[in-house]
Amino acid sequence: MRPTEVFAPAEPPADGQSARKNQLAVTLRVNGESVALQIDPRTTLLDCLRETMRLTGTKKGCDHGQCGACTVHVNGRRVNSCLTFAVMHQGDDITTIEGLGRPGSLHPVQAAFLEHDAYQCGYCTPGQIMSAAALLEEPCGATDADVKEAMSGNICRCGAYPNIVSAIQDVRSER
Amino acid sequence: MEMFAFSEAAGVEDAIRAGAESGTAQQGARVRFVAGGTTLLDLMKLDVERPLAVVDINGLPLDTVTKLTDGRLKIGALVRNSDLAYHPDVRSNYAVLSQALLSGASAQLRNMATTGGNLLQRTRCMYFRNRALPCNKREPGSGCSAIEGENRSLAILGTSAHCIATNPSDMNVALTALGAVIQIEGTAGKREVPIEAFFFEPGDTPERENVLDPGDLVTSVTLPPPPQNCSQVYLKLRDRASYEFALASAAIVASVDNGTFSYIRVALGGVASKPWRSLEAEEQLYDQPVDEASFRRAADAALAGARPQSRNGFKIELAKRCIVHALGVATAS
Ligand SMILES: Cc1cc2nc3c(=O)[nH]c(=O)nc-3n(C[C@H](O)[C@H](O)[C@H](O)COP(=O)(O)OP(=O)(O)OC[C@H]3O[C@@H](n4cnc5c(N)ncnc54)[C@H](O)[C@@H]3O)c2cc1C
Numbered sequence: 001m002r003p004t005e006v007f008a009p010a011e012p013p014a015d016g017q018s019a020r021k022n023q024l025a026v027t028l029r030v031n032g033e034s035v036a037l038q039i040d041p042r043t044t045l046l047d048c049l050r051e052t053m054r055l056t057g058t059k060k061g062c063d064h065g066q067c068g069a070c071t072v073h074v075n076g077r078r079v080n081s082c083l084t085f086a087v088m089h090q091g092d093d094i095t096t097i098e099g100l101g102r103p104g105s106l107h108p109v110q111a112a113f114l115e116h117d118a119y120q121c122g123y124c125t126p127g128q129i130m131s132a133a134a135l136l137e138e139p140c141g142a143t144d145a146d147v148k149e150a151m152s153g154n155i156c157r158c159g160a161y162p163n164i165v166s167a168i169q170d171v172r173s174e175r
Numbered sequence: 176m177e178m179f180a181f182s183e184a185a186g187v188e189d190a191i192r193a194g195a196e197s198g199t200a201q202q203g204a205r206v207r208f209v210a211g212g213t214t215l216l217d218l219m220k221l222d223v224e225r226p227l228a229v230v231d232i233n234g235l236p237l238d239t240v241t242k243l244t245d246g247r248l249k250i251g252a253l254v255r256n257s258d259l260a261y262h263p264d265v266r267s268n269y270a271v272l273s274q275a276l277l278s279g280a281s282a283q284l285r286n287m288a289t290t291g292g293n294l295l296q297r298t299r300c301m302y303f304r305n306r307a308l309p310c311n312k313r314e315p316g317s318g319c320s321a322i323e324g325e326n327r328s329l330a331i332l333g334t335s336a337h338c339i340a341t342n343p344s345d346m347n348v349a350l351t352a353l354g355a356v357i358q359i360e361g362t363a364g365k366r367e368v369p370i371e372a373f374f375f376e377p378g379d380t381p382e383r384e385n386v387l388d389p390g391d392l393v394t395s396v397t398l399p400p401p402p403q404n405c406s407q408v409y410l411k412l413r414d415r416a417s418y419e420f421a422l423a424s425a426a427i428v429a430s431v432d433n434g435t436f437s438y439i440r441v442a443l444g445g446v447a448s449k450p451w452r453s454l455e456a457e458e459q460l461y462d463q464p465v466d467e468a469s470f471r472r473a474a475d476a477a478l479a480g481a482r483p484q485s486r487n488g489f490k491i492e493l494a495k496r497c498i499v500h501a502l503g504v505a506t507a508s
C-alpha cells in the first residue's frame with residue numbers, strides 16, 4: 001500500500017490561501033501504516049479510503065448507514081465508514097479488508113467465506129467479512145438466529161445469507 | 176454537502192462556547208456537535224442539516240457509566256449504545272434499556288451511536304429527509320406533506336395539524352419508562368430536565384423539538400436507583416425482524432404483589448411525536464389483577480386519544496396488542 005504516491009498534494013495556491021483553505025491536515029493509521037493527508041473536512045472515512053487512499057476493497061452501497069457494505073474496524077470495532085468524517089479519526093487504528101488478511105495468509109473468516117461459497121456477486125462481501133471478524137470478539141449467542149441478528153447490519157442483495165451464517169458458525173466452532 | 180469549519184472541542188466549556196454561536200440549537204442550527212455522526216452525517220448528505228461549523232465532541236470526558244452514591248446510574252453523553260447495552264449494571268438492573276438499545280439499528284451503528292446522539296436523533300419521516308417537498312419541521316410554514324401523503328410509519332399520538340412525525344428512538348422509550356433525567360450544560364450553567372419535559376409535542380412549531388438552546392451540551396443521562404422487584408420488558412414490532420425502526424413498541428417496568436400491580440410504568444415508541452409515557456395505561460393497571468382483561472383495558476386507555484392518518488390506522492390495534500403482549504411477558508412467572 002503506497003497511498004502517498006497516489007495522493008497528489010494540492011497545487012501551490014495562486015493567491016497563497018484559497019486553494020488550500022478547505023483542506024485539513026490529518027494523519028490516519030490504516031492497516032498499520034500512518035499516512036499524512038490533506039483532505040476536505042466533508043470527506044467521509046469511506047471516501048477517504050476509496051478515493052484518496054485508493055483502498056477500494058471497502059464498498060459504498062447506500063452511503064447512509066443502511067447496508068453495511070462500508071464496514072471497517074476502528075480500534076477493533078466494526079463501524080459504518082460512510083457515516084463518519086475522516087478528520088475525526090486522527091490517531092485511531094483503522095483496519096480495512098485489505099489489512100485483515102492477504103492471499104496466502106487469509107483471516108479465518110475470509111477462508112471460511114471461500115469454503116462455504118458465502119457470496120454471489122461479492123459486492124457486500126468485504127463488509128460482511130469485516131462485520132463477521134468483529135463479531136467473533138463480541139458478546140453473541142451460539143445459535144444461527146443469534147448470528148443472523150448480529151449480522152443484520154449487512155445486507156446482501158444476492159441473498160447469500162445461509163452460506164454467510166454457516167461460514168461464520170464454522171469459524172466460531174473452531175475457536 | 177455544504178462546506179463547514181471543522182474543529183475539535185478541547186473541553187466542555189469550549190464546546191458550549193462554539194455551540195453558542197448558533198442562532199438555534201433546533202432545526203436550522205448553524206453549529207452542530209458531532210458525536211457518533213450517524214444522524215448528523217446522514218442528514219448533512221441530504222442537505223437537511225447545513226451547519227457552517229461542526230464541532231467534534233468525541234474528545235470530551237463524557238464516556239463513562241458511573242454508579243452514584245445515592246444509587247443512581249450516571250451515563251455519560253458519549254457512552255456508545257453498544258457499551259451501554261452490554262454494561263453489567265444496565266443488563267442486570269435496567270434490562271429494558273439494554274433490550275431497547277439492542278433492538279435498534281445494527282451492531283455497526285450501535286458501536287458509533289452515543290447516548291446524547293440517540294436522545295437527539297431526528298424523525299425518519301421521508302418528507303423531512305427530502306428537500307424537494309414541503310415539510311413544516313424542516314421549513315417552517317411550508318406545509319406537511321405527510322398528512323395527505325405517505326404516513327404509514329408516522330404518529331397517532333401527540334401529533335398536530337402541522338406535523339405527525341414520530342420520534343424514532345428505541346432508547347428514549349426505555350429511558351422514559353425508567354424515569355431518566357437529562358443533564359445539560361450551557362451558557363447559563365448546569366441544569367437537569369426529566370425526559371418527559373425534555374421533548375415537545377409539535378404543536379404549531381414542529382421545528383422546535385426539545386428544550387435545548389444554543390450552546391447547550393447534553394453531558395449525561397441519569398437513571399433513578401434500580402426499581403426493586405420489577406420485571407422489565409421492551410417489545411418492538413416492525414416490518415422486518417432486525418435493522419428496522421419500530422411501527423409500535425412498548426417498554427414496561429412492572430412489579431406484582433399478591434396478584435395485583437404494585438408498580439407499573441408504560442412507555443410507547445413508534446406511535447407518538449415524542450417518547451410517550453402512558454399515564455392512562457398505568458392508571459388502569461395499579462392495584463388491578465394481573466390478567467388479560469386488565470391488560471386490554473390499559474391498552475384501550477393508552478390509545479383512546481389516538482388520531483389515525485390515512486394509512487396508519489392499523490397502528491392503533493398494533494400498539495394495543497404490543498402493550499398487551501409486553502405486559503404478558505413482563506408478568507409471566
Ligand atoms: C440505517 C439506520 C437505522 C437505524 N435504526 C434505528 C433503530 O432501529 N432504532 C433507533 O433507536 N435508532 C436507529 N437509528 C438511529 C441511531 O440510533 C442514531 O442515528 C444514533 O443513536 C445517533 O447517535 P450519534 O451519536 O451517532 O449522533 P450524532 O449524529 O453525532 O448526533 C445527532 C444529533 O445530536 C446532536 N448531539 C449529539 N451529541 C450531543 C450532545 N452531547 N449534546 C448536544 N447535542 C448533541 C448532534 O449535534 C446532532 O444534531 C438508525 C440509524 C440508521 C442510520
Ligand code: SF4
Pocket residue numbers: 298300301302303309310311312313318319320321322329337338339340381
Ligand atoms: S410529518 Fe412532520 S416531519 Fe413529516 S412532512 Fe409533516 S411536518 Fe415534516
Ligand code: FES
Pocket residue numbers: 059060061062063064065066067068069070071080081082083
Ligand atoms: S455504504 Fe455505509 S452502510 Fe451502506
Ligand code: FES
Pocket residue numbers: 118119120121122123124125155156157158159160
Ligand atoms: S454477494 Fe451480491 S450483494 Fe451479497
